[in-house]
Amino acid sequence: MxxxxxxxxxxxxxxxxxxxxxxxxxxxxxxxxxxxxxxxxxxxxxxxxxxxxxxxxxxxxxxxxxxxxxxxxxxxxxxxxxxxxxxxxxxxxxxxxxxxxxxxxxxxxxxLGLRVVPLVGPISLMLALAASGLSGQHFAFVGYLPQEPTERLKQLRALEATAMKTGQTQICIETPYRNEALLKALVQGLQPGTRLAVMVNATLPSAGVHSALVSQWRLSMPALPLSGPAVFLFGC
Structure with a gap:
């Protein structure tokens, strides 16, 4: 390509x-x-x-x-x-x-007293948030979640509780070869009424985003190219 x-x-x-x-x-x-x-x-x-x-x-x-x-x-x-x-x-x-x-x-x-000038460019986290349908007024980037299943589930549920209580969208990422494992953990571990969104390959021709309640993810898993960069978001 x-x-x-x-x-x-x-x-x-x-x-x-x-x-x-x-x-x-x-x-x-x-x-x-x-x-x-x-x-x-x-x-x-x-x-x-x-x-x-x-x-x-x-x-x-x-x-x-x-x-x-x-x-x-x-x-x-x-x-x-x-x-x-x-x-x-x-x-x-x-x-x-x-x-x-x-x-x-x-x-x-x-x-050092130097002038700092940020230049405009794509930020996958913000592109994913804008395309997710989740709150863009109150959100947190939590980085990588634990790889160990028990610890990961524990943190997921804590983050989900924060999201439900405060309305704060939770945003996380993973190394591409572990994307499928994280998506499976999210779909299985989050509550059915929680909204989950995933954006893959931001700015590329193969870019895609899917946002739905966890209950809907469990009924039908979309065909997302998870072998590339992905952003995962969940909340209410």
Whole structure:
């Protein structure tokens, strides 16, 4: 399947800003170079791809996150910004620091007195929420649920109780190869009257979303391509 044109997912302003940068902080240098190659097909890059300065966040930041107190110190990565270079922060998908690493870089930029400018791009969590029919006025992203079935069910029921009591939509994600297991746990573990929504492959041609009461999910499971990125939402 051919990749979606960048102009479909990213606004022109974001693309031109990306083309003008020469310094990057990223999760993965290889995929960032592939992204910049595609940007360069639309807008000339400020410097050739081979000369782009790309620094990866440490592996432990990917695994453990970088948003808590006493976490990763990203100030050294922003040395080029202190020398006058604009520095881009890019994640593998979606938006940095939103269900992705990057918060430590943003905190460091504020601490150093640097200007922080978020650029518009697709955020799967918000796309899924908008398409779910669940409350977009009060919601929480709870990240990954426990893999162990008993602990997962315990947390699911606690989150569901919060949703029913407060009206707060609960949003979670999973590693693609465990999507089917999580969906099965949601359908089996949530109450019949709870609304469950799943969005898969946001912004891709194969994107799909299904939203229904759990009782309806139990009667008829939709054919969703769960092998890719998915967002799960539930509430009232």
């Amino acid at each position: 051919a990749p979606v044109p960048l102009g479909v997912a990213l606004p022109e302003h974001t693309l031109t800003q990306a083309a003008g940068l020469t310094h990057w902080i990223t999760e993965n240098a290889k995929s960032t170079r592939a992204f910049l190659k595609r940007v360069g097909e639309l807008h000339p890059l400020a410097t050739p791809l081979q000369a782009q300065h790309i620094v990866e966040l440490p592996r432990e930041v990917h695994k453990k996150g970088d948003h808590g107190p006493g976490g990763f110190d990203a100030k050294p990565l922003l040395a080029p910004a202190l020398r006058g270079h604009d520095v881009g922060l890019v994640s593998e998908a979606g938006m940095p620091a939103i269900a992705d690493p990057g918060a430590s870089v943003v905190r460091a930029a504020h601490a």
